[in-house]
Amino acid sequence: MTRAETETRTGSAPAAAQQMRAVTQDRYGSSDVLQVGMVERPDIATDEVLIEVHAAGVDRGTEHLMTGKPYLIRLLGFGFRRPKQRVLGSDVAGTVIEIGSAVTRFKVGDEVFGVAEGSFAEYAAAKQEKLALKPSGVSFEAAAVTAVSGITALQALTDVGKVKPGQRVLVIGASGGVGTFAVQLARTLGATVDGVAGARNLELVRSLGAEHVYDHRQTALADITERYDLVLDIGGQNPLRSLRGVLAERGTLVIVGGEDGDRFTGGIGRQLRAMILSPFVAHRLTAFISKVHQSSIEQLAGHLASGSVIPAIAGRFDLAETAQAIRLFEIGKASGKSVINVRSA
Ligand SMILES: NC(=O)c1ccc[n+]([C@@H]2O[C@H](COP(=O)([O-])OP(=O)(O)OC[C@H]3O[C@@H](n4cnc5c(N)ncnc54)[C@H](OP(=O)(O)O)[C@@H]3O)[C@@H](O)[C@H]2O)c1
Numbered sequence: 001m002t003r004a005e006t007e008t009r010t011g012s013a014p015a016a017a018q019q020m021r022a023v024t025q026d027r028y029g030s031s032d033v034l035q036v037g038m039v040e041r042p043d044i045a046t047d048e049v050l051i052e053v054h055a056a057g058v059d060r061g062t063e064h065l066m067t068g069k070p071y072l073i074r075l076l077g078f079g080f081r082r083p084k085q086r087v088l089g090s091d092v093a094g095t096v097i098e099i100g101s102a103v104t105r106f107k108v109g110d111e112v113f114g115v116a117e118g119s120f121a122e123y124a125a126a127k128q129e130k131l132a133l134k135p136s137g138v139s140f141e142a143a144a145v146t147a148v149s150g151i152t153a154l155q156a157l158t159d160v161g162k163v164k165p166g167q168r169v170l171v172i173g174a175s176g177g178v179g180t181f182a183v184q185l186a187r188t189l190g191a192t193v194d195g196v197a198g199a200r201n202l203e204l205v206r207s208l209g210a211e212h213v214y215d216h217r218q219t220a221l222a223d224i225t226e227r228y229d230l231v232l233d234i235g236g237q238n239p240l241r242s243l244r245g246v247l248a249e250r251g252t253l254v255i256v257g258g259e260d261g262d263r264f265t266g267g268i269g270r271q272l273r274a275m276i277l278s279p280f281v282a283h284r285l286t287a288f289i290s291k292v293h294q295s296s297i298e299q300l301a302g303h304l305a306s307g308s309v310i311p312a313i314a315g316r317f318d319l320a321e322t323a324q325a326i327r328l329f330e331i332g333k334a335s336g337k338s339v340i341n342v343r344s345a
Helices: 003-010 060-067 072-078 140-144 147-160 177-188 199-207 240-245 269-280 294-306 319-330
Strands: 019-024 035-040 048-058 091-099 111-115 123-127 131-133 168-172 192-197 213-215 228-233 247-255 284-287 313-318 337-341
Touching (some): 035 319, 048 140, 048 319, 060 072, 091 140, 091 147, 111 123, 131 294, 140 313, 147 177, 147 294, 168 177, 177 192, 177 228, 240 247, 240 269
Parallel strands (some): 168 192, 168 228, 228 247, 313 337
Antiparallel strands (some): 048 123, 048 337
16 A cells, blocks of 8 residues: 555545655556656555665566566566556665564664565665675675576575586576576586576676586587586577486476567466476476575575675666666676666766
8 A cells, every 4th residue: 555545545634755766667568668757655564674775686577577578477466457566676785764563684774685676766665584684795786686586596406406516507598697696506506517698698607607608599409418417497498308408317407487488478388398297207397486585585695795606797777777777688688687776876
């Protein structure tokens, strides 16, 4: 409920609502639908904190929420004809300026990062379990790009992929938001890692710790001779047969996502087929949707603090340039994650 709605229901005189700058959208579409304007600051629930946003990360999911595609997401509660949430953005880093009455983990003044609703704004509300303290030596920019993609990479490798030290891991889509975290995390967890990415990003993926990096436009999976204990399928829409072709005898496939699926379902047929086939073959074929858990964010905070994970920042933008940042996805030119410096202008 917004502050204005509360006041209308209780009949109290409307207090002057505090305004903030934010990136909003009133309809689904390309980055052209985004506007920068003044909106009401969010109210917080008892288990939420209000964050003064310093920086916000741009992730693929945000682009999906902007376009409303694949259409399946509209059926999942994000708004059928137009987006329910007007202010875009999930990844956040900033300073706590207000806490709800049930908040126990944070106090006013804490520097935090994690996932909020509507982070492309000067202020955002976030549930306490979706945040962690930002390690003191880590910049707001680096923390801001970590949560959404880092949690996905971590859960794909550990909770689902059950990676073990010494295993061989292939990350397909190693140069993107999720992949750049996956390569570093897999190395940190003791695996040897190879990657698949576009030509202009091969050096980036090597610098993150991958041994062999294949250009997805030059090398088909069928041409890779190595066999992997774990394959994370994050980019492209490789058929299940090709993905199984690079797995070791009892290897595990984790399908995280991939663009260029159909506009209705985004290509989740691959995920469904993998899960149906898995009980009948020696390979373990899985797919999953990441969940924002406190323990995952805290593990990532530890990796940021130790320097075992250094987020790859694709580009820096200010709030007014958010459409430009999202355009990098539209033209397929994201390398790592872009960051919006909300307080820079
Ligand atoms: N399951 C979940 O919970 C979950 C969570 C987050 C994201 N996702 C999904 O995961 C996918 C990746 O997200 P992201 O944020 O990492 O996206 P991203 O930043 O756009 O990265 C996409 C990656 O895919 C690579 N790629 C593009 N075409 C390819 C091809 N034909 N073969 C192999 N690789 C190819 C890109 O390489 P180059 O750019 O170097 O060419 C890049 O490394 C998206 O579909 C997203 O919706 C799922």
